[in-house]
Amino acid sequence: MQSTKAQVRGEILAARRSVPPPTHAAEAAALASHVLEFVEAGQTVCGYVPVGSEPGSAELIDGLARHQVTVLLPVARRASGGAALPLRWGRYRPGELVDAPFGLREPPQPWLPAGAVAEAAVVLIPALAVDRRGTRLGRGAGFYDRTLPLADDGAALVAVVRDDELVDHLPSEPHDVRVTHALTPRQGLVTLGR
Template sequence: MPLTKAQVRAAILAARAASTPHQRATEAAALTGHLLAWVTPGSTVCAYVPVGTEPGSVQLLDALTDRGVRVLLPVSRQDDDGVPQPLQWGAYRAGTLVRAAFGLREPAPPHLPAEAVGEASAVLVPALAVDRRGTRLGRGAGFYDRTLQWAATTAPLVAIVRDDELVEELPNDPHDVRMTHAATPGLGVLDLRRE
């Protein structure tokens, strides 16, 4: 019997928790190198601030902005009933992140509407796993699935994962937005449309 999303999430979160700070730093540096070589200087990229053991780093954000890339970061909000809303966006400036809900750090206001994702030439998406068909497993709240409808059709949607989190197949639902690419520390940026 195939694993459920909850079972896959639990296994990946346990594996991430078992990783060492040295492993995470090495993987973050490799991801930074791959993504810097891949992102066009002077473009706009939607990215994220990693939380806990998520792949990536603030150093990637700094390196992108040093290359003239406009970096937009997500701002997550819920309505009065606790329903996740489409992500808003804020421009990244080094040293100005503020604490937010869910243990996140985000840009201070002003924030841009969800449709601002359409300005990005690439969207770097946090993921627990992604399969070779582009099915992304997130944490289950649906913030990105509610937002990526506004991404430009030409913008790569890049799931950022560890090497062993690129898998053959994941459970999916009709509302799941497929990723076009994956980036891992050991494999670099992969076009999943060619897999």
């Protein structure tokens, strides 16, 4: 019997909470190092600030900024009816993040429209897991599923996960947007869907 998305989410979140802080820090440093291997100075990258037990750290986006990369960070909001809206974007400037809904940190206004994701050569995407076909398992809110169709066709859509969160198969639905790559601490950038 196949697991449901909710079951897989629960298992991964529990496993992430059990990762010792020194292991999390070492994995975050590896991710920050790997991203500089494939992002070029002058490019625009859509990133995010990890929260809780998510892989990575603020050092990853700081490293990109020092590498002369324009970093855009997501601004997540819901419509008045509660549905997730496509992400808007704010330009990252070190030291200027503010508290935001959902326990996130984001750049202060002014914000760019959702279509700004099309400027990015690389979109770094938080994920709980990703499979080798490019099926990404997020937290289920739908922000990225509404945003990724706006990305440039040539952009690298990169799910950031721990090594054991790159799996052979995940449950998927027709609205799921496939990613092109995974970024893991030990393997670095992994091409998906081949």
